Amino acid sequence: MTIKTGDRMPAGTLSRMGKDGPEKVTTDQLFRGKTVVLFSVPGAFTPTCDARHLPGYVEHVGELKAKGVDTIACMAVNDVFVMNAWGKHAKVDGDVMMLADGNAEYAKALGLELDATGYGMGVRGQRFAVVVKDGVVAKLFVEKPGEFKVSSADHVLAELG
Numbered sequence: 470m471t472i473k474t475g476d477r478m479p480a481g482t483l484s485r486m487g488k489d490g491p492e493k494v495t496t497d498q499l500f501r502g503k504t505v506v507l508f509s510v511p512g513a514f515t516p517t518c519d520a521r522h523l524p525g526y527v528e529h530v531g532e533l534k535a536k537g538v539d540t541i542a543c544m545a546v547n548d549v550f551v552m553n554a555w556g557k558h559a560k561v562d563g564d565v566m567m568l569a570d571g572n573a574e575y576a577k578a579l580g581l582e583l584d585a586t587g588y589g590m591g592v593r594g595q596r597f598a599v600v601v602k603d604g605v606v607a608k609l610f611v612e613k614p615g616e617f618k619v620s621s622a623d624h625v626l627a628e629l630g
Contacts, residue, residue, distance in 0.1 A: 471580035472599070476606050479578040483544065483568040486553035494568060496575075500604040503539040507568075508598040508620055509576065511583060512590060513547045513555035517617050522596070523559050525622035530564040533622070536629040538600075542566040546573045546593045570594060581611065598625050 472478070481496045499505060508526065510518035526533070526541055533541055541564065545552060549569040556567035576582040576594035583593045598620035600608040608628055610619035618624060 471611075472606055472609065474606050474609050478599075478601055478604050478606065479575075481575040481578050483570055483575055484549040484552075485566060485568055486549055486556075491549040494566075496604075499540065499542065499566075499568075500601050502603055503601075504537050504603075504607075505540045505542060505601045506533060506538050506598060506625055507542045507544060507601060508622075508625075509544045509581065509594040510596055511545070511585060511593045513545050513551050514558075517596075518545070519555070519559070521617060522621065523555070523561070523565070526565055527559060527561055529622040529626055532626055533629070536626065538629070540566060542568050544568045544570050544575065544594060546570050546576060546591075596620050600625065600629070 478496055478500055483494050484491050485494055510522050523543055543565050547569055548571050552567040552569045570576055573582050573592045581595045581597055583595045585593045596612040598610045599606055612620050
């Protein structure tokens with residue numbers, strides 16, 4: 470079942486690159502007591518994700534924080550090393566947490582996995598953005614296949630008021 474507004478985010482564990490190597494990030498650590506914008510992309514370095522999706526959030530970090538967002542996090546079904554390299558390439562400079570969902574477990578827990586086997590990419594996460602307040606979905610924006618509109622930083626920023 471797909472997550473929806475008002476639902477509690479499911480428990481799970483993602484990975485990110487820490488100072489001493491890969492480290493686990495639980496959803497409790499990520500969401501508890503915070504306002505978080507978590508956006509998901511089908512894959513690091515893929516055309517729309519690399520050219521528009523992640524850069525939009527990097528560009529609007531200050532505005533999102535000014536609207537009360539504590540953490541901006543990017544999730545993809547890639548390994549932690551790829552997500553780290555992509556973050557360096559995109560110059561996120563710690564402003565966007567780069568989270569690996571290596572086996573698509575969290576995308577599946579959200580009900581937002583994407584079968585990209587026809588493109589040789591296996592199971593991925595759909596393109597979406599979710600505003601989470603203290604572990605509860607406040608706003609959810611899931612893209613229609615092949616689109617990039619509602620999960621953009623511009624759209625999320627406008628929806629935050």
